[in-house]
Amino acid sequence: MSDDPVQSTPWWLELGAQACDFCQRTFHYEAIYHCVHCDRPICPFCMMEIRESREVTCSECHEEDT
Ligand SMILES: [Zn+2]
Ligand SMILES: [Zn+2]
Structure with a gap:
């Protein structure tokens, strides 16, 4: 009997x-x-996503943009 751990961590939250x-x-x-x-x-x-251009920015740049 194998005791597989439950994969509770989403792939995008993996460490490393x-x-x-x-x-x-x-x-x-x-x-x-x-x-x-x-x-x-x-x-x-x-x-943050700029709706018009669909570009991705960080919150700091997003504030400067608006
Ligand atoms: Zn930025
Ligand atoms: Zn973050």
Whole structure:
């Protein structure tokens, strides 16, 4: 009988990948976005999307933009 651990961690929350510059949490590199302005890594929770251009920015650049 194998005792498989339950996969409760989503693939994009796995450790050992890219860290978000804002919340300091670590995410799978494929889940990390990069701000089009400052090129800092942002996670899906911290990123802001500009609706018109569909570009992804961090919260700091987003504030400067508006
Ligand atoms: Zn974050
Ligand atoms: Zn930025």
